[in-house]
Amino acid sequence: MTDPVPRLPSLLEAVLSVGTDLELRATLQRIVDGAAELTGARSAALGMVDPGHDGLLEIRTAGLSATDRSLVGRTDDSLGVPIRVDDEVFGNLCLAGKRGGPFTDEDEQLLHVLAAQAGIAIGNARLYETARQRERWIEGAAAVTNALLSGVAAADALMTVAERARLLADASAGVILQPTDEGGMEIVTASTLDDPGDLVGTTIEPGSPVLEQLLGGEPVFVEDSATDARMTTRVRHRFGPSMLLPLQTAGRLIGTLALPRHRGDRPYTSVERLLATQFASQAALALVLADTQHGRERLAVYEDRDRIARDLHDLVVQRLFATGMMLESTQRRSTDDDVSETLGTAVDELQSTIQEVRTAIFALQQPPADAPTTFRGKVLRETAGAAAVLGFQPSTRFLGAVESRLPEPVAGHLLAALRRALAEASRRPDVSRIEVTVDVTATLPDGRPGVRLTVYDNGAADDGSSTTTETWQSPL
Template structure:
C-alpha cells in the first residue's frame, strides 16, 4: 500500500489512449446526470455506479463521514450484497487498514496483492477480498467529507492512472454535493435555533408567568435539539436541583422532583461545566438521575454574569446518534439566552413583589391614618348620641352599633399588623393560599372571599400543594387581566373525591366576569391542565357566579 503521488498528466501505455479517450464522453454524460440530481443519496448512488462502470470495478462504495469525523453518517454502495454492506458500513476498529488510511491521511491509495488478505490485498475488513483496490478521498473546499473506493477490477487487472483520474473527478463531484447539502442544513439549523431563542425571549417579554417562560425554554430545547425531552432545572431550597419544567411527548410526574446534591448531574451543572454523554447507561455520574434510561445527553448550565441559575437537560432516546460539535455549540448559545430569560424573569418578579410590598405599606398607612380615625370619630359621635337618647330601644341600638365599630377597629388593626409583617414563605398550604389571595387583592381592587374544607395543611403533599398554589396564582391573574370580575370566591376542599375514586384536594375559583371568550386564555388554561396532569389530576371549566350564570368557574383537582 502506498499513497499515489500527484504527478502530471499520466503517460499513455501502449494501446491505452484509445480506451481512455473512448471513456471521456461517457464520463461527461455521467457528470451531467450526476449534476442534475437533487437528492443527495441518489446522487451518491449514481456516482458509485458510474465509477464502477467506467473503471470496470466489480464493487464501489462511498462512505460519508459524520460532522465530527468519528464515524460514517452514510454508506452508499454498488455491487455489494446487503449483508456485506451492513458489515462494511462503519470505520474499522482501531483505525487500521486501507479504509482507515483514507480517513487519517486523505490521499488517493492504490494497492494490489494476493486475495484473501485484507491488509495486504487492498480490501478492508468485511469487504470482498480482491487483488485490486482504489481509494480516493471525497473532498471539496479543503474539507474531507468521506471516501470513494473500488475493488475487484475485471480480468484481475490493477487500477491504472486513467481509472484514478476519472474516480478523482467523480469524488470531487460527490464532495461538492455533500458540501452544498451540509451548508444548507447548517444554515437551516442555525435559523431554527435563532427562532427558538426569539420565541423564549418573546414569551418572557410578553409579561407572562415565569412558569410559562420556563416551559417555553423546555419545549424549544426539545424541539431544536431533536431530543426525547427538554428539562429545566433550578436550584432547590434545601440544596440540589428541582425539575421546574418538562417538555415530553408523554405525560410525566417528574415536575417538582428534586435531584439531591450528591447526584453527579448537580455537581457538574452547579460548577458551570457543560456535560456531554454519548450513553447515559454507561456514565456513573448519571446512575441515580432522571435521565438514566436515555442515550446521548447534553447537560448545559444556565449561567449569567458568572452565576449558575440552573441547568438545561436535553436527552435523546437510547441508540440515537450523539450530539455533534455544531449542535453542542448551538445548544450552549441557546442556554445562554435561556439564562438571560431567567435573569429577566427574576428581575420582573422582584419588581412585582416590590410593587406589592409598596401597596401593602400604603394600604396599611391609609387604614391607620384615615379609616381607623374616621371610625373612631364616628364611634364617639354615636356614643354622644346614645347618652342623649331618651328612648331605651334607640339607646340600646346605638350601643350595639358602637360595639360593632370597636370590633371593626380591632379587626382593621389586626389587618394592618399582618400587612406590615415580612412576606416570608409560610409552611402551611392554608397560609400560602391566603397570601396569594391577599396579594391578588391589590391589582383586583377587592379581596376574594375564601373557604377551606378538611385538613388542608396536613393531607396535601408538597408537590401537589406547590402546583395548587401555582394554579391559584394563574387563575387569579387571569381573572384580573381578562375576566374584569367584581367578585371572586376561592374554595380549597381537602376532602374531595376525584373521578377515579381517589381522595385528593380540589381548588375552585369562581368569578362573575365576562367568561372565557372564543380562543381566549388558551395559554393559561393549558398551563392549568398541564400542572394538574403532572400530578395525576385534572382541570376543567364551568359557569361562574354571576346572577345570570355568567362568569367562569375553574375546578383544579389532584390526589394528595
C-alpha cells in the same frame, strides 16, 4: 490505460448531479449513486471518518460488504478513494462488483475527479446545513425570549425553555436541573414526547463526577449516558448521547439544561453542541430578565396595595374611630333608654366595621402571589377560597394578639375547623352573609384562657331557623 474522454459526458453529468442539492444527506446519496453509475459498480458506499461532525454514519447502495466499505485503494473487485473537505478526509467512497470485469485505471481516474468535486459539494452542503441550523436555533431562542417576557409563571418559563430546546435538538427529552440545598442537582422540569414518568425529582447526588462541572457552569457532552462513568442518576440507562448545558448569565447559575437522546440515536455534532450552548446562554438571560420584570410588576402592585392600605388606615379607620367615640359620648349623656340602646348598637357595628377594615388592610399589606406565612394570612386565604364558591367574601375579625398567642398546633386545628365550617355554610340554602371571628381573648367555661372560632351565617339551618353559628374553641 484507456482514454477517459469517451466517458466525459457521464462524468460531467455525475459532477453536476452532486451539486444540485444543498441538503447534506441528499448530496451524499447523489455522490454514491453517481459513482456507482459512472463506473458500472454494482454497489457503492460512503463511510464518514468523523460521524459526530455531521451526525451521519454511512450512505450506501445495497450489497457492499463491511470489508469493501473499509477499503481505500484498488483491487480487481473493489475500488476506494478518500473524499477531502477543506484538506481533511471527510470519508471513503468505496465501490464493489464492477459489471463486465475488474475496475480499471480509467475508473479510478474518474472516481478521483468525482471525489474532488464531491468535496466541494459537501463543503457547500455543510455551510448550508450550518446556516439553516443556526437560523432555527436563533428563531427558537427569540421565541423563548418573547414567551418568557410575556409574563408566564416561573414553572411555565422553565417548561418553555425545556420544550423548545428538545424540539430544536431533536432530543428524546428536555430537562432542567437546579441546585439543591444538599449540594446536588435535581430535575425540576421535564419535556418529553410521551409521559416523562419519574424524570422529575431525579437527583444528581453530591460527589457525582459530573456535578463539579455542572455547578461550575461548564457544559458536559456525553456520548452514551448509560455507560459513561460520570453519569450516576437512576434514569441514565434510558439515554445515549446527551448534552448538559449551563443556564448561566453574568456569573449567576440558574440551573442546567439537559438534552438526552435515546440509546442508539446519532451523536450530537459539533455544530449542534455550539448552537445548543449559545441557546442555553440566551435562555438563561431571558429567564433572568423575565424574573426581574416579574419582580418589578409585583413591586408596583405591592406599592399600590400598600398605598391603599395606608389610606384606609389614615382616613377610613380614623374617621370610623372618631365617629364611634362621638356616639359613645352621646350615649353616656342620653337619658332616653331607647336612644341609648340604639346608640350602643351603632357603636358595636362601628367596632365590628373597624375590625373588618383592619383585616382588609392586613390582607393588602401581604406580598401578592406569596403563600401566607402568618396566621392571619392563612385565615384570609381560607375565606378567600370560600368566596370563590359562595360568590361573596365572608367578613373576618381578629380579637387579641393572634400571632403571638396562638401556638402552631392549635392554629392548625383552628384552620381545619374553619375549613369545615365554611364548607358546611356553603351547602346551606340562601346563604348571603358569613361572619368569621377568631378571639384569642376568650375565657373557656372552665375558666382557662382560650381561643374561640365563631362562624356565623344567615342560611337556613336543619331545624328551620334562619341563622346558624358554628363554634370551635381550645385552651391556650
